[in-house]
Amino acid sequence: MIVIRMGLNSIAVAVLLLAATASYASEADEVVIGDVARGQDVYNGTCVACHGENGKGELPGIPDLTQADGPLSKSDDVLLQNMIEGVAKEDAFIEMPPMGGNPDLSEQDIAHVLSYMRDTFGQQ
Numbered sequence: 675m676i677v678i679r680m681g682l683n684s685i686a687v688a689v690l691l692l693a694a695t696a697s698y699a700s701e702a703d704e705v706v707i708g709d710v711a712r713g714q715d716v717y718n719g720t721c722v723a724c725h726g727e728n729g730k731g732e733l734p735g736i737p738d739l740t741q742a743d744g745p746l747s748k749s750d751d752v753l754l755q756n757m758i759e760g761v762a763k764e765d766a767f768i769e770m771p772p773m774g775g776n777p778d779l780s781e782q783d784i785a786h787v788l789s790y791m792r793d794t795f796g797q798q
């Protein structure tokens with residue numbers, strides 16, 4: 675009987691831990707839990723056409739992601755929102771489309787790609 679009760683308690687603890695991890699990962703806080711390798715796949719599949727392999731931008735109007743005071747100096751919150759919803763400067767002739775123009779991407783994919791960009795283009 676004691677063994678069964680301990681088992682149930684362990685399951686309850688495991689469920690609580692899972693719930694805590696899930697809510698932490700979905701909160702767009704300063705530290706985004708993304709997977710760099712998966713982010714690289716997303717980047718090369720969707721973002722590279724505009725932002726370029728080196729992150730410096732392939733076309734006029736695309737910001738240089740490698741600049742220390744460039745877009746990646748903004749907080750994760752702001753960047754996630756701008757990537758998910760899209761962003762454009764006034765009178766921009768090219769804009770950042772929502773999800774980079776790929777509706778198949780999830781918000782988790784966007785978190786992965788942010789980790790990839792910080793890892794690859796960031797000035798840590």
Ligand code: HEC
Nearest residue numbers: 720721724735736745756761762763768769770773774787
């Ligand atoms: C059609 C071209 C295009 C594609 C595709 C594209 N972007 Fe962008 N992106 C832009 C432009 C243009 C801007 C600058 C927007 C502005 O501030 O005017 C931008 C800005 C950004 C910024 C900076 C946002 C900020 O707040 O300053 C990030 C980060 C970014 N893009 C990430 C991505 C990611 C990740 C993808 C792929 C999922 C992607 N982009 C796909 C054109 C593109």
